[in-house]
Amino acid sequence: MKEKSSLTPEDVAAILNIAKNTVYELIKRGELTAYRVGRKIRVDLQDVEAYKKKGKNLESTPVNIPATTEIPTLQLEASLEGDSFSPSPRLVICGQDVLLDILARHLERHPNGTYALRHNVGSFAGLLALYRGKAHLASAHLWDGDKGIYNLTYVRYILCGIPAVIIHLAYRMQGFYTAKGNPKGIKTWQDLKRPDLVFINREKGCGTRVLLDEQIRRLGMDRRQISGYEREEHSHLAVASAVSRGEADYALGNEKASLQVRGVDFVPLQKERYELVMLKEDMDLPPFQAVIEILQSQDFKKELQGLGDYDLTELGRIVAEV
Structure with a gap:
């Protein structure tokens, strides 16, 4: 040689x-x-x-x-063509919103980007994966009912003192899915107390479930009194579909899913912050810088605006270093 x-x-x-x-x-x-x-x-x-x-x-x-x-x-990958990485490294992104799928696609095209593996799990599971070194980025929309804030409390405690950066993605509206025309007249969180309604829940650890449980706690309710509370599905679309089929009177989820499922109406209740978390020690590495550049780019923002139903006024803003 x-x-x-x-x-x-x-x-x-x-x-x-x-x-x-x-x-x-x-x-x-x-x-x-x-x-x-x-x-x-x-x-x-x-x-x-x-x-x-x-x-x-x-x-x-x-x-x-x-x-x-x-x-x-x-993790460096050994699947190569010649001596170029394909991909190198892969980033694991946890979260369930289509916004993250679009981010992964943009990341593949960025000069300093890479390929991404998407892991569709809820906020708790995503942050735990980040803490355990099983993921590199995790989305979160976890509400602290006592402080009235999103994500900061949970990131601080789930990551157990590991410095992290929280980057804003979008505001989304959470509310109840009801049958078309809302025949049961479901309007507020107080309707959780009604014995005549059947609910269908999201899985433990997802942001929507945390929001529900925090509201139940604030109402001073026993969650076991909610008919259907124990029945779980793992996506907004799944619970919205169950409502449209008449298997439940209502469910909690984001507005976008209600526009994708026929036969449901949406009752807006709470505007939430949907954000992305990365470890501070990774922030200056090229693939993570690429993520930040993409989130702050006009091209990415325009593509999300085409989807509708996102408030993107703070997209890409670093809102906290924990």
């Missing part, structure tokens, strides 16, 4: 007589310094020689990545 000062991962693998996947592991762990040229990874020959001289066992796993490396501290 012809020596050169700038080496591909394949070159490094040949020099060290190891698998190419192991080279990516060494880079990810910070044992081998690397840098990007566009979407490609390069290693200087002198850094390979320095690694060889250290005589490190390839199974060692240092926990700190040197500040000089430009490789994000994320």
Whole structure:
């Protein structure tokens, strides 16, 4: 092999007589310094020689990545074409709104972006995945009924002291789905007390369920008195569909789903903040900077405006560092 000062991962693998996947592991762990040229990874020959001289066992796993490396501290993928990443790395984005699907698509096209894996879970599950290192971004719309604020309280406690950044996505309206024409006259949170109504609930841990339980607590109710409270579905569309089929009199969800399901009306109750959370330590890495740039771009905002039913006045604004 012809020596050169700038080496591909394949070159490094040949020099060290190891698998190419192991080279990516060494880079990810910070044992081998690397840098990007566009979407490609390069290693200087002198850094390979320095690694060889250290005589490190390839199974060692240092926990700190040197500040000089430009490789994000994320899972590096070995599915490549040539020596370009495809993708590198993948970001896991937790949340259930179509807005996040659009974000993932824009991220794939961004010069510093990457491919994203979407995990459709509720706010609690998403924040727990972020805390456990199983996700890189998580959306949240968790209401603190005592303070009258969204997300800040939950992010602080679920992430258990790990610094995080909260970025605003959109305001959405939450309310009751009812049968067309609202024949039961459902209008306010007080209607949760009515014994003649059958409810259908969302799963534990999602933002809609948290909002419901907080309102029940504030009303001083016993949730077991709500007929149908124990029956759960895992999306806005699922509960709206159940109402349209007559399987329940009402359900709680966002306005957008009511426009997608025939035979339901929407009773607006509360405007919520829908926001994105990332770890502060990741914020300066290229893929995360790409996310922020996308959220603050006019192209992204225009596409969301085309969908309607979002208040985007604060889209992309960093609202808190926790």
